[in-house]
Amino acid sequence: MCRRACQALVLGGSLFASQWALAHPHGWIDISVRIITNEEGVATGLHQTWRMDPFYSLVILEELQQVPGASLEQGLDQLGGEIRDNLAAQHYFTEVRIGDELQALGDVTEYTALERDGRLTFMFILPLTTPQPLSGQVLEYQVFDPTYYIEMVHEEEGGTPSPQALILNGEPDCTLSVLPADPDPEKVLQASLLDADEEGEPGLGRHFAETGRVDCR
Numbered sequence: 001m002c003r004r005a006c007q008a009l010v011l012g013g014s015l016f017a018s019q020w021a022l023a024h025p026h027g028w029i030d031i032s033v034r035i036i037t038n039e040e041g042v043a044t045g046l047h048q049t050w051r052m053d054p055f056y057s058l059v060i061l062e063e064l065q066q067v068p069g070a071s072l073e074q075g076l077d078q079l080g081g082e083i084r085d086n087l088a089a090q091h092y093f094t095e096v097r098i099g100d101e102l103q104a105l106g107d108v109t110e111y112t113a114l115e116r117d118g119r120l121t122f123m124f125i126l127p128l129t130t131p132q133p134l135s136g137q138v139l140e141y142q143v144f145d146p147t148y149y150i151e152m153v154h155e156e157e158g159g160t161p162s163p164q165a166l167i168l169n170g171e172p173d174c175t176l177s178v179l180p181a182d183p184d185p186e187k188v189l190q191a192s193l194l195d196a197d198e199e200g201e202p203g204l205g206r207h208f209a210e211t212g213r214v215d216c217r
Helices: 054-065 072-088 185-192 204-208
Strands: 027-037 042-052 094-098 111-116 119-133 138-143 150-154 166-168 175-179 211-215
Touching: 027 138, 042 054, 042 094, 042 138, 054 072, 054 119, 072 111, 072 119, 094 119, 166 175, 166 211, 185 204
Parallel strands: 027 150, 027 166
Antiparallel strands: 027 042, 042 119, 094 138, 111 119, 138 211, 175 211
């Protein structure tokens, strides 16, 4: 249906590839996360919103609008499905821990791709395979491209994470924070030396990942 936009994966395991990029990272995605809990304060999943950077959004939205015989909405629907399918193979770029235990993640069945304020936006609900009570626990998550081709950062206001970048509605009453990445200088140098057609070492993106923290102790 479309040429570049619907090739939603992958160069070096990343979600997107850009021929104009010169060094890692080649673009960024602004993310916000809402922790989903039930009436008993049990976490069931993470509702994530990803806003692609303006340049990438412009390229993709223009291409979708040029597809003969298809509306922008139809193109976004198809693109959303391809993004979801490709992310599934990458564990949705997400790791979730409660305490020291890595949580298994379920399949994404609720998702949408749309244009919002000129930005390509992908929204989805990532369920925990086993819902977990939050009371007395600390939940932490990281969202990152393993190859660091794309940088994932929480939405900001005035240079700091926005209050809407991480939210928890309902029980229990928890302290929310977004912890900045603190990569080793050697990793920073390693990333800066990668050319556009080179892949980072597996797991490089983890060193540059912010950590969302939900402290319910």
